[in-house]
Amino acid sequence: MNVDSELIEHMMNPKNYGTLESADAQGIGKNPENGEKVAIFIRVGKDEDQPYVDDIRFQAIGCTTTVVAGSMLTEEAKGLNFKGIYNLVDATMNLLDKLPSEDAACSEMVALAIRAAVDTYVKREIDPDFPAVTYQIASSCVPKEEEA
Amino acid sequence: MKTLMIKTHEVWLEMLMAGFMSKSTNKQVLFDFSDILFRHLTWLENEIITLDESYSYDRDAIPIKVEKLSDLLHDLVKRLGEIHLQLMGSPDKALNARIGSDIDYMQRTLKEMKDEAVTAFNVKRELEGIPLTQEATDALTLFLFEETYKEYELILIYNYLKAHSNDAYMNRIFQILIDESFFHLKRFGEMGAKMGILAVPRVVMKELYQVDDVVQFLKDGIDEELAAKEECKKLSEAVAKDSKALAHFFDFINHQENYHIALMKDALTHYTGEKH
Numbered sequence: 365m366n367v368d369s370e371l372i373e374h375m376m377n378p379k380n381y382g383t384l385e386s387a388d389a390q391g392i393g394k395n396p397e398n399g400e401k402v403a404i405f406i407r408v409g410k411d412e413d414q415p416y417v418d419d420i421r422f423q424a425i426g427c428t429t430t431v432v433a434g435s436m437l438t439e440e441a442k443g444l445n446f447k448g449i450y451n452l453v454d455a456t457m458n459l460l461d462k463l464p465s466e467d468a469a470c471s472e473m474v475a476l477a478i479r480a481a482v483d484t485y486v487k488r489e490i491d492p493d494f495p496a497v498t499y500q501i502a503s504s505c506v507p508k509e510e511e512a
Numbered sequence: 513m514k515t516l517m518i519k520t521h522e523v524w525l526e527m528l529m530a531g532f533m534s535k536s537t538n539k540q541v542l543f544d545f546s547d548i549l550f551r552h553l554t555w556l557e558n559e560i561i562t563l564d565e566s567y568s569y570d571r572d573a574i575p576i577k578v579e580k581l582s583d584l585l586h587d588l589v590k591r592l593g594e595i596h597l598q599l600m601g602s603p604d605k606a607l608n609a610r611i612g613s614d615i616d617y618m619q620r621t622l623k624e625m626k627d628e629a630v631t632a633f634n635v636k637r638e639l640e641g642i643p644l645t646q647e648a649t650d651a652l653t654l655f656l657f658e659e660t661y662k663e664y665e666l667i668l669i670y671n672y673l674k675a676h677s678n679d680a681y682m683n684r685i686f687q688i689l690i691d692e693s694f695f696h697l698k699r700f701g702e703m704g705a706k707m708g709i710l711a712v713p714r715v716v717m718k719e720l721y722q723v724d725d726v727v728q729f730l731k732d733g734i735d736e737e738l739a740a741k742e743e744c745k746k747l748s749e750a751v752a753k754d755s756k757a758l759a760h761f762f763d764f765i766n767h768q769e770n771y772h773i774a775l776m777k778d779a780l781t782h783y784t785g786e787k788h
Binding site for chain 1: 570573577633635637649650653654657658661709710711714715717719720732
């Protein structure tokens with residue numbers, strides 16, 4: 365990982381870390397390989413009937429890279445409407461191939477948790493008791509040379 | 513009582529962070545006070561368990577970025593005052609008197625402490641007298657963030673397990689592991705402050721300490737200790753050509769993990785032996 369000042373700032377003061385008491389929905393991204401996970405909490409606002417992420421928090425069982433990814437991606441997600449969220453998630457997923465394996469797994473976990481939270485919200489519009497959606501990542505946290 | 517415990521948790525950590533920031537004789541006093549506050553936390557936790565109330569180690573973020581130590585000391589005095597006020601409404605009068613007396617003394621001492629300039633947040637990432645390459649500096653930076661959190665997490669996990677166990681054999685092991693994690697947390701926090709990258713560990717998720725399966729937890733814990741040994745070894749190798757002293761320190765931490773692994777294996781044998 366390239367340790368620059370922006371990264372250190374996210375490590376020292378992760379943005380949006382914690383839970384939201386008045387969350388409208390929660391989503392989980394999980395690594396089945398090692399039990400690491402990210403929980404995303406969102407509060408949804410409506411702008412001309414278009415729902416958007418008014419506030420967002422995350423918690424993680426994982427490494428510092430996961431916390432940095434959570435800090436960065438939740439900052440980007442704040443204020444986006446749902447189409448913007450799906451675009452953000454897709455853009456992140458498209459970048460995974462270019463990242464080292466452990467960074468890719470962490471970023472994927474956060475991106476999928478954000479998508480899961482929005483999907484939970486959408487499902488709860490129809491069924492208010494719908495449980496929090498969980499997605500599992502496909503990336504492996506283990507570098508390829510260690511896998512061999 | 514729950515609010516009291518949360519506030520005590522926050523002030524314990526803030527006092528510990530103040531200890532890391534200090535470069536004078538204030539340091540040891542602040543560390544001693546943070547140890548006392550941690551014990552207050554365990555007493556309050558025990559009260560909550562006795563009352564059969566649910567609780568967690570959730571807390572608010574604790575802002576600590578200051579340029580002068582006195583700014584943090586003022587905040588500590590204020591937070592201690594809030595705890596003192598809340599104690600009055602709490603049922604265990606003897607416990608309240610004990611904690612209240614400690615708080616009185618701490619407040620008086622903190623008010624009299626000499627001020628210091630704080631450099632723990634300057635992000636210089638340098639260790640005095642130890643020139644490190646960029647690669648070694650980056651490796652050490654990542655290690656300190658990772659492991660400072662990890663030690664805090666372990667303290668809370670073992671403390672929670674201990675609070676909910678009446679098994680003296682297991683509690684002896686949990687207490688040793690808590691003490692060991694405190695030692696590591698203090699060393700890593702000290703190093704983080706010297707490098708100008710001091711940070712409060714993030715809040716630990718409930719499911720990590722509200723353990724359903726202690727056997728699995730111990731097995732995973734042994735694997736994590738083995739991984740930590742590997743990280744220490746890598747770091748020792750990364751800094752060896754720049755500083756033998758630093759490399760020896762990480763070898764020492766690496767070898768301490770053997771001790772933790774032995775204790776956890778001991779706990780595993782004891783636990784499975786009893787349960788099956």
